[in-house]
Amino acid sequence: MASTTEKLIAAVHEEEDEYDYEGLPPNFSLAANMAAGAFAGIAEHSVMYPIDLLKTRMQVVNPTPAAIYTGIGNAISTISRAEGYMSLWRGLSSVVVGAGPAHAVYFATYEVVKQAMGGNAAGHHPVAAATSGACATIASDAFMNPFDVIKQRMQLHGSTYTSLTDCASKVFRAEGLRAFYVSYPTTLAMTVPFTALQFTAYESLTKVMQKKRAPGYDPLVHCTAGGLAGGVAAAATTPLDVIKTLLQTRGSATDSEIRHARGLFNAAGIIWRREGAKGFFRGMNARVVTAAPSTAICWSAYEVAKAYFIKAREES
Incomplete structure (x- = not known):
């Protein structure tokens, strides 16, 4: 009897005449897209959270002497020694609460726009990939921006916020609703090109890599293409990320000019x-x-979740 893996590959092969594997089949439900996206978002942000905290602290303009770090290794050892290892995870609750729904919206929008633009048809469609990515990030960032503000406020050196709700309520009382969206235009100015570049690179890399390997679900292809695409896009958009960090943390600054940016x-x-x-x-x-x-x-x-839904549909 064929193994589960063989059945999965066979099911994917049957579908390839009708749609490109990189998108879920057109008749898949919106719920399937959103569930796959939510799973991907929480996994992505949770695993690398301590490095994200370091990035935030290293981007702060005019930091206190205790929060000046010379590199990633130095920062990790300094924070662990002075504040305790668990401080590297401060603010994670905001990401967990926000990332699931935000990424559900993100990937659902991506799949819908990509399908509408013909991006799931056989062949290479970089314009469809870039447009789908841009639309996805506009939709998801509108939801995620307040959670990102809370996360960065809690990540700062000397932060006194005890929880997501404590931070949200104190920021709202002191600075109003605008504090949660003052960085939204900057976020879009960064994430739209970031996502367009990332999605285009990812789609292109997977096309090239899959031609040299067996068709269908291949974890190594998706992992390698995703990592390369993300690294390139991140480096290119760092200046806008620095600006975003200043705007999102301005309320915690003691410097008057920064506080009123x-x-x-x-x-x-x-x-x-x-x-x-x-x-x-x-x-x-x-x-x-x-x-x-x-x-x-x-x-x-995301691709694991997609493969699961394909397998579940075939078995049903």
């Missing part, structure tokens, strides 16, 4: 005047180290 261009001006061009690349190594494996995990988890 009004938007993308004002924040960029502050960074330029104080640190010059190098200031826009603070934490780039940590960002790439976070993004490459995170994206690999995200796409691998």
Whole structure:
């Protein structure tokens, strides 16, 4: 009797005449897309969270002397020694609560737009991939931005927030609703090109790699393509990520100019005047180290979920 893996591969082969494996079959439910996306989002952010915390701290403009780090290894040892190992996970609850629904919206939008643009047809469709990715991030960031603000406030050195709800309520009382969305235009200015670049690179890499391997679900292909695409996109968009961090953490700053930063261009001006061009690349190594494996995990988890749904449909 054929093994479960053989059945899965056979089922995928049968579907390939009708749709490109990189997208779920057109008649798959929206719920299947969203469940796969939620699973991918939580897996992605949870595993690499400590490095993301380091990135946030390394991007802070005018940090306190105790929060100046010279590299990833130095930062990990310094934080663990001074604040305890568990402090590297401070703010994770915000990611877990927000990432599931946000990524569900993200991947559902991606699949719907990609299908509408013909991206699931046989062949290479980089424009469909880029457009699908851009639409996906616009939709998901509208939901995720407040959770990202909470996460970064809790990640800062000396943060006194005790929980997600404690941080959200205190920020709202002190700064109002605008504090949760002041960085949204900057977030979009960063994530739209990031996602378009990432999705285009991912789709292109998987096409090239799958031609050299057996068709169907291949974890190594998705993991490698996802990691490379994420690392390249992260490096290219680091300057905007630095600006976003300044805007999202401005309410915790003691510096008056930073505390009253009004938007993308004002924040960029502050960074330029104080640190010059190098200031826009603070934490780039940590960002790439976070993004490459995170994206690999995200796409691998998403493809595993897709393979599961394909197998479940065939068995039913």
